[in-house]
Amino acid sequence: MSAAKAGGAVRATVHGEGVDPALCQAIVERARLLGVMGWVRCDDDGMIRLHAEGDPAAIVEVLAPLEGDGREIEPERAKVEGHEQFAVRGVNAGVFVVQEHRATAHHFDLRLEVDGVMRSWAVPKGPSLDPAVKRMAIEVEDHSLEHNDFEGRHGDGGVIVWDRGTYEQGGRVPWPEAIERGHAVFVLHGEKLRGGFALQRTRGRGGGKPQWLLIKRRDDKARPGSDVAAEQPQSVLSGRTLDDIVGSA
Numbered sequence: 346m347s348a349a350k351a352g353g354a355v356r357a358t359v360h361g362e363g364v365d366p367a368l369c370q371a372i373v374e375r376a377r378l379l380g381v382m383g384w385v386r387c388d389d390d391g392m393i394r395l396h397a398e399g400d401p402a403a404i405v406e407v408l409a410p411l412e413g414d415g416r417e418i419e420p421e422r423a424k425v426e427g428h429e430q431f432a433v434r435g436v437n438a439g440v441f442v443v444q445e446h447r448a449t450a451h452h453f454d455l456r457l458e459v460d461g462v463m464r465s466w467a468v469p470k471g472p473s474l475d476p477a478v479k480r481m482a483i484e485v486e487d488h489s490l491e492h493n494d495f496e497g498r499h500g501d502g503g504v505i506v507w508d509r510g511t512y513e514q515g516g517r518v519p520w521p522e523a524i525e526r527g528h529a530v531f532v533l534h535g536e537k538l539r540g541g542f543a544l545q546r547t548r549g550r551g552g553g554k555p556q557w558l559l560i561k562r563r564d565d566k567a568r569p570g571s572d573v574a575a576e577q578p579q580s581v582l583s584g585r586t587l588d589d590i591v592g593s594a
């Protein structure tokens with residue numbers, strides 16, 4: 346039986362005078378040493394939030410440095426979620442870009458920087474900020490980071506940089522294993538796309554290209570009923586639309 350199954354889970358927020366980055370680092374080191382799973386998030390507002398699961402005695406040890414020194418800690422029991430890592434949340438994992446691409450078929454290419462390349466998915470209808478909308482995403486070949494700024498005519502069609510920014514990796518499984526296992530959770534900090542998203546593989550590598558669903562997670566950046574791809578067609582680089590570049594068909 347794994348430690349997580351044998352134990353419980355605790356959610357805690359910590360605030361007060363003595364909250365600093367060294368404390369956050371100490372929690373990460375203790376958790377990893379003690380085999381406690383979950384995550385910690387150290388925000389600029391001087392707040393530490395954490396989720397710890399596993400052996401109850403080990404969780405107590407992870408939380409120990411948080412006591413005292415003018416700090417207030419509010420732990421409460423939480424549900425065991427099955428984390429397979431102790432992650433630091435809220436850290437930049439790299440860049441992302443969404444390029445709108447008119448080729449044989451019109452689509453949007455979502456690209457996330459992972460281990461020095463841009464992992465890529467072609468999303469025919471584009472991303473959505475509506476959590477009720479599941480957009481098909483076809484895994485395509487990796488691209489280089491140099492391609493991220495490309496905008497202009499391309500063959501008979503064209504490309505614009507529809508959105509870009511940085512992203513955070515999330516979920517219960519470390520990246521890039523999360524992608525290989527077919528469930529990747531991430532947070533986008535773009536100009537149009539913000540907040541949590543999930544890519545869920547629906548059809549594996551057996552025959553043809555792997556198919557996924559791109560889904561907005563429910564958070565304060567969700568916009569139910571909206572269709573951002575249709576509502577905001579301009580390039581974030583130049584303000585141009587694909588029609589401006591290739592002419593309306």
Ligand code: MN
Pocket residue numbers: 446452453454467
């Ligand atoms: Mn493409």
